Amino acid sequence: MSNQGYDEELRSERAYTAELYARLDREREQAARRFRAALGETGIALVERDADVRVRARETARLNVVDNGLCFGRLDALSGERSYIGRIGIFDSENDYEPLLLDWRAPASRAFYVATAATPEDMRRRRQFHTMGRRVVDFTDEVFGRPGDQERGDAALLAAVNAPRGAGMRDIVATIQAEQDEIIRLGHAGVLVVEGGPGTGKTAVALHRVAYLLYTQRERMSRSGVLVVGPSPVFLDHIGRVLPSLGESDVVFTTTGGLVPGLRVTAEDAPGIAELKGSLKILDVLAAAVADRQKVPDEPVPVELADVTVALDADVADEARLEARRTELPHNEARQVFREVAVRLLAERAVAVIGQGWLSREDQGAWANLRADVREELAEHEELAAALDALWPSLTPETLLAPLYMSPRRLEAAGADPSLFRVDGGAWTVSDVPLLDELADLLGRDDAAERAAAKQQAEEDEEYAGGVMDLLKLDREELDEDVQLVATDLLYAQDLAGRFAERDTRDLAERAVEDRDWTYGHVVVDEAQELSEMDWRVLMRRCPSRSFTIVGDLAQRRSAAGAKAWAPVLAPYVRDRWQYRELTVNYRTPAEIMTVAGALLAEFAPDARVPESVRACGIRPWSRQVADGDLQAAIDEFAQDEADREGTSVVIGPEGVPGAIPPSAAKGLEFDAVLVVEPERILAEGPRGAAELYVALTRATQRLGVLHREALPQALSGLAEAGLPVSAGHRRFL
Numbered sequence: 039m040s041n042q043g044y045d046e047e048l049r050s051e052r053a054y055t056a057e058l059y060a061r062l063d064r065e066r067e068q069a070a071r072r073f074r075a076a077l078g079e080t081g082i083a084l085v086e087r088d089a090d091v092r093v094r095a096r097e098t099a100r101l102n103v104v105d106n107g108l109c110f111g112r113l114d115a116l117s118g119e120r121s122y123i124g125r126i127g128i129f130d131s132e133n134d135y136e137p138l139l140l141d142w143r144a145p146a147s148r149a150f151y152v153a154t155a156a157t158p159e160d161m162r163r164r165r166q167f168h169t170m171g172r173r174v175v176d177f178t179d180e181v182f183g184r185p186g187d188q189e190r191g192d193a194a195l196l197a198a199v200n201a202p203r204g205a206g207m208r209d210i211v212a213t214i215q216a217e218q219d220e221i222i223r224l225g226h227a228g229v230l231v232v233e234g235g236p237g238t239g240k241t242a243v244a245l246h247r248v249a250y251l252l253y254t255q256r257e258r259m260s261r262s263g264v265l266v267v268g269p270s271p272v273f274l275d276h277i278g279r280v281l282p283s284l285g286e287s288d289v290v291f292t293t294t295g296g297l298v299p300g301l302r303v304t305a306e307d308a309p310g311i312a313e314l315k316g317s318l319k320i321l322d323v324l325a326a327a328v329a330d331r332q333k334v335p336d337e338p339v340p341v342e343l344a345d346v347t348v349a350l351d352a353d354v355a356d357e358a359r360l361e362a363r364r365t366e367l368p369h370n371e372a373r374q375v376f377r378e379v380a381v382r383l384l385a386e387r388a389v390a391v392i393g394q395g396w397l398s399r400e401d402q403g404a405w406a407n408l409r410a411d412v413r414e415e416l417a418e419h420e421e422l423a424a425a426l427d428a429l430w431p432s433l434t435p436e437t438l439l440a441p442l443y444m445s446p447r448r449l450e451a452a453g454a455d456p457s458l459f460r461v462d463g464g465a466w467t468v469s470d471v472p473l474l475d476e477l478a479d480l481l482g483r484d485d486a487a488e489r490a491a492a493k494q495q496a497e498e499d500e501e502y503a504g505g506v507m508d509l510l511k512l513d514r515e516e517l518d519e520d521v522q523l524v525a526t527d528l529l530y531a532q533d534l535a536g537r538f539a540e541r542d543t544r545d546l547a548e549r550a551v552e553d554r555d556w557t558y559g560h561v562v563v564d565e566a567q568e569l570s571e572m573d574w575r576v577l578m579r580r581c582p583s584r585s586f587t588i589v590g591d592l593a594q595r596r597s598a599a600g601a602k603a604w605a606p607v608l609a610p611y612v613r614d615r616w617q618y619r620e621l622t623v624n625y626r627t628p629a630e631i632m633t634v635a636g637a638l639l640a641e642f643a644p645d646a647r648v649p650e651s652v653r654a655c656g657i658r659p660w661s662r663q664v665a666d667g668d669l670q671a672a673i674d675e676f677a678q679d680e681a682d683r684e685g686t687s688v689v690i691g692p693e694g695v696p697g698a699i700p701p702s703a704a705k706g707l708e709f710d711a712v713l714v715v716e717p718e719r720i721l722a723e724g725p726r727g728a729a730e731l732y733v734a735l736t737r738a739t740q741r742l743g744v745l746h747r748e749a750l751p752q753a754l755s756g757l758a759e760a761g762l763p764v765s766a767g768h769r770r771f772l
């Protein structure tokens with residue numbers, strides 16, 4: 039294209055996008071007006087107003103987030119038809135709702151991502167805009183079918199992957215690649231496993247798939263929501279902006295340590311313990327531990343009645359226990375059966391003694407009356423109730439598991455490994471969370487306890503509502519008219535509290551996260567190789583429809599309890615009915631760094647495939663040996679050097695290196711520059727040291743340096759050696 043032709047085209051594209059923005063602004067104004075109107079609505083029930091306000095707030099937020107790079111491409115078909123592709127759909131209301139901008143998720147946008155010279159999909163040209171805010175700065179064209187006419191087809195992608203990283207991950211809608219697009223739009227409704235080496239865009243793809251599912255199955259998904267499970271709170275923070283930037287809410291982000299409502303656990307067990315707790319074999323231990331809390335008395339317990347004293351002894355308790363267990367009800371729900379059978383048996387004994395001598399076989403009515411009286415007396419007998427409670431106590435997951443860990447005797451009785459013993463039973467680790475969740479099912483509901491909790495909640499709500507009323511009264515003079523109407527509407531605190539209970543106005547995400555019985559429409563599991571068999575049970579319970587996008591890389595597994603292959607992990611839930619896709623191109627790590635990481639991978643996982651880097655960056659990763667006393671100075675020098683550069687940096691090292699984070703904390707993250715300290719110690723630490731080092735080496739988008747004190751591990755010999763002194767050697771390669 040001639041320069042003049044290019045300039046004209048650019049002008050015309052700018053005019054087109056300016057028109058799109060003008061329409062967006064108009065829509066936005068209307069949405070803002072609707073939002074304000076919804077806020078001020080007074081003639082309708084509160085619950086309707088709340089729902090309306092929520093819908094309007096969402097509408098406004100959705101329009102706000104698409105402002106940046108609203109339109110990022112154009113597709114010209116062989117037929118001459120031209121479509122613009124962007125973050126949302128915009129239609130011409132005056133012209134039969136002709137699409138002016140296609141949502142990237144719409145079926146018609148697919149060709150934009152998958153058309154290639156080899157398979158042009160009836161397309162003539164793909165045009166990608168380079169935008170800054172609202173302005174189209176530049177564009178690049180790929181013309182299909184004419185060799186030699188392929189102008190800078192990868193320019194947009196390379197610009198995106200080369201850009202310095204800021205806080206958090208960005209969406210990739212403008213540059214989704216064909217192999218990624220296929221996964222994002224895959225129609226498979228069940229379990230999908232996406233595997234790929236570091237930086238292949240697994241996380242990005244999984245999140246864009248969520249956005250796609252929310253777009254194509256809006257009704258179902260926005261009713262039940264989507265759960266995204268990641269390895270750490272820092273990681274969740276890193277990825278947390280991607281979906282909102284695509285206008286999506288209704289998504290719950292959590293770690294496996296947060297899967298049980300009310301708990302936010304991050305502590306980890308030693309690898310051996312994590313492995314024991316993560317295996318399905320622990321299910322037998324839990325079942326035995328529950329059974330161990332269903333006792334018979336060592337000594338008979340005397341139960342004094344008005345006319346006779348009977349003994350709650352091992353025979354009675356044993357028979358009651360047998361009947362209660364036979365119901366196969368969860369422990370807490372079977373308590374009632376245990377109590378009833380025990381009372382019945384004791385009543386028989388008491389009646390036999392009381393009736394002896396003055397009632398004959400024929401006195402059936404009198405026997406029945408006596409039996410009823412005695413049963414009533416027993417049912418109301420406080421000491422008996424306490425004794426039965428002690429034999430078959432009401433339990434919560436916490437009150438079962440903590441005492442189990444704290445007692446070698448209980449552990450032995452449950453057939454558990456003695457190494458599970460710990461002094462502080464309630465110091466929960468992430469490996470305990472699936473056990474607590476399992477126990478919630480094994481123990482079942484305890485109606486009495488739940489009633490008490492509900493009562494307490496109601497009282498708290500009432501107190502809160504009372505507080506709100508006080509506030510409203512205090513501020514009455516300052517309130518505007520609308521709110522005053524609301525205030526006079528709220529007559530009694532109890533009434534207000536009742537409204538809280540009836541009409542849950544929390545967001546879907548809030549409701550879902552607080553409800554163990556919530557079932558999600560779709561679940562994304564990131565870094566899925568880290569999850570134990572027991573973690574999978576929790577997740578499968580949360581999504582009975584088995585609609586999963588599972589992304590991971592077996593080679594990066596650090597957890598001893600994690601997956602060694604996908605099939606055995608999934609078979610218990612879906613047998614072989616799951617799909618597998620692979621991503622093969624690395625968009626993060628430049629070729630220079632990947633060569634070094636690949637050499638390490640070849641050593642510890644010779645069968646794993648090294649993803650191919652999409653670019654080289656021209657900077658060789660380096661290593662430098664430092665004496666003990668020089669380590670800190672060398673780290674400081676790296677930090678200073680990076681402080682002057684754009685982008686992000688990190689120091690990754692084994693425990694005890696000041697200012698360094700461990701490889702586990704860097705999982706799934708990326709930085710422009712990475713300094714790996716003492717790789718030899720990372721390698722030697724724990725059974726998965728090599729995988730940890732592999733993760734550490736593959737976090738950099740541009741620059742990688744390695745500081746070592748002892749000999750450099752053989753696998754890293756591809757690093758350029760930077761000699762002493764510190765500054766000269768280090769800077770030469772950065």
Ligand SMILES: Nc1ncnc2c1ncn2[C@@H]1O[C@H](COP(=O)(O)OP(=O)(O)OP(=O)(O)O)[C@@H](O)[C@H]1O
Pocket residue numbers: 195198199207208209210213214215218234235236237238239240241242243591594625626705706707708736
């Ligand atoms: N099509 C794309 N266009 C632009 N950037 C992309 C594309 N695909 C991936 N990226 C970028 O590559 C980087 C790595 O992606 P991501 O974190 O999803 O990889 P990953 O496979 O999850 O890596 P890891 O296994 O190491 O956690 C991110 O910065 C992401 O935005």
